[in-house]
Structure formats: structure tokens, C-alpha cells
Amino acid sequence: MATPTLDTFQVIADPSRRRILHLLTKDSYNINSLAENFEMSRPAVSKHISILQTAGFITINEIGRERYCTLNQNGFIELRNWISYFDKFWTSKLKKLEATLNKKTKN
Amino acid sequence: MQTVIKHQWIYEQSPNEVWEYLTQSELIALWLMPNNFKAVVGHEFDFRTNPIPSLGLSGIFYCKVLEIVPLKKLTYSWKGGPSNGITTLDTIVEWTLEQQENGTILNLKHSGFKDENYSILTGMTDGWQKNIQKMLKYLNKSNNGNTNS
Numbered sequence: 725m726a727t728p729t730l731d732t733f734q735v736i737a738d739p740s741r742r743r744i745l746h747l748l749t750k751d752s753y754n755i756n757s758l759a760e761n762f763e764m765s766r767p768a769v770s771k772h773i774s775i776l777q778t779a780g781f782i783t784i785n786e787i788g789r790e791r792y793c794t795l796n797q798n799g800f801i802e803l804r805n806w807i808s809y810f811d812k813f814w815t816s817k818l819k820k821l822e823a824t825l826n827k828k829t830k831n
Numbered sequence: 832m833q834t835v836i837k838h839q840w841i842y843e844q845s846p847n848e849v850w851e852y853l854t855q856s857e858l859i860a861l862w863l864m865p866n867n868f869k870a871v872v873g874h875e876f877d878f879r880t881n882p883i884p885s886l887g888l889s890g891i892f893y894c895k896v897l898e899i900v901p902l903k904k905l906t907y908s909w910k911g912g913p914s915n916g917i918t919t920l921d922t923i924v925e926w927t928l929e930q931q932e933n934g935t936i937l938n939l940k941h942s943g944f945k946d947e948n949y950s951i952l953t954g955m956t957d958g959w960q961k962n963i964q965k966m967l968k969y970l971n972k973s974n975n976g977n978t979n980s
Contacts, residue, residue, distance in 0.1 A: 807944050824861045824862045
């Protein structure tokens with residue numbers, strides 16, 4: 725099954741995927757042991773894992789026959805970009821307010 | 832992890848003038864974004880800009896006036912998401928004005944970047960190092976581990 729390409733926030737919007745990430749902050753899991761934490765089928769869990777991997781939130785390492793999931797920083801860096809975006813956004817807007825106010829004063 | 836944005840600017844104009852530019856729809860539009868703001872507590876309005884796909888934001892920010900203290904303080908909620916009905920950004924914008932001799936100090940506080948998305952991040956700050964260590968341990972155990980990770 726093809727893995728849909730989702731943006732960071734769609735990836736995080738799903739409660740099961742958030743739970744997978746929470747579990748991985750505590751320990752590294754193979755896919756079976758992750759699936760044990762969920763009511764849904766193993767293929768369904770696999771699909772979520774695949775989405776998380778595509779979005780850069782987790783890395784899968786094959787160790788022997790097992791596939792272990794660990795957190796990957798890339799996906800999280802994108803979340804941090806949000807704050808940095810609005811930080812710059814407000815700086816530019818406040819500057820623009822200054823220019824607008826000054827223009828008005830001159831008129 | 833920083834979860835609040837703060838800015839302070841000093842304007843030559845009086846608080847009265849700055850306040851007008853914070854609370855009159857057509858004046859806000861001159862420096863911020865097109866909007867249908869009204870200075871009424873409980874009023875729901877939106878700001879409209881171009882979509883920001885890299886951040887998963889549709890470009891429409893859904894807001895509600897939460898507090899007004901004339902010439903001193905204005906607070907509104909600031910929500911956004913990838914499309915109508917999905918909120919991924921749920922934040923608060925707070926403006927405070929202080930009169931000073933030759934103008935106005937304007938403080939902006941944009942807070943609330945701490946929803947579920949960010950609690951994952953917070954949990955990670957101490958968890959991250961441990962995970963790297965664990966991963967290295969697994970990789971070392973295995974001869975065919977991917978050392979790029």
C-alpha cells in the first residue's frame with residue numbers, strides 16, 4: 725500500500741501516531757511490540773509507522789530480523805519552525821506598523 | 832524549548848494613535864492583514880493571507896476577541912490549520928500599551944505554542960539523548976546496522 729504524503733501537521737494530527745511518538749520517547753520498539761500497545765491491526769500500525777518514517781519523525785533500523793523504530797529529529801525540527809516563522813512574522817509586521825504610523829503623521 | 836514569542840517596540844505616536852491601528856479593521860489591514868475585526872469582546876473574526884504550505888497553514892487565522900482594556904490591552908485567540916475545521920495552531924495574541932514621555936511602548940506576547948504537538952517536543956528534550964544512546968547501543972550490537980542514522 726502506498727504511503728500518502730502528509731505535511732507535518734497532518735502527520736501529528738492523528739492520535740495514534742502521536743501515541744507512537746510518545747512511546748518512542750521512552751524506549752525503542754520493534755514493530756510488533758509497538759502494535760501490542762494498540763487495539764488496531766498490525767498492518768494498520770505499520771501504516772502509521774510508515775507515515776511517521778516518511779515525514780521524518782522516526783527511523784527504522786533493521787537489527788537481525790527485527791525492525792526497530794527510534795525517534796528522528798528531522799520531523800520535530802519542522803515543528804519548531806512554526807515558532808520561528810511567527811517570530812519573524814511579527815518583527816516584520818511591527819516594523820510595518822511603524823512605517824504606517826510615521827507616514828500618517830507626515831500627511 | 833521556547834513556547835512564547837515576545838516583542839517590544841517603541842513608537843513615537845501616542846497610545847491613542849497606536850490603539851487605533853490595533854483596533855480598527857481598515858487600519859489593522861494597512862500593516863497586518865485583511866480582517867473583519869471589531870473591538871467587541873467575544874467577536875469572532877479572521878485574518879486572511881496566502882496559504883503557508885510549509886507550515887501546514889491555510890492562510891486563514893480564526894480569532895476571537897478575549898479582552899479589551901481601552902488604550903492599554905487587547906487580547907485575541909489566534910487559531911489556524913491546514914484547512915477549515917482542523918486546528919493545529921491554537922495560540923493567544925496579547926497586546927499591551929504603555930505610555931511613555933515621547934510615545935508608546937507596545938508589547939506583543941504570542942503564546943500557546945504548547946499544545947499536544949509541543950508536549951511531544953518537551954518530552955523529547957530529555958528523552959532525546961537517551962534515545963540516541965539506545966540507538967547506538969542497538970547499532971553496535973548489529974553488524975549490519977545503518978551508521979548514518
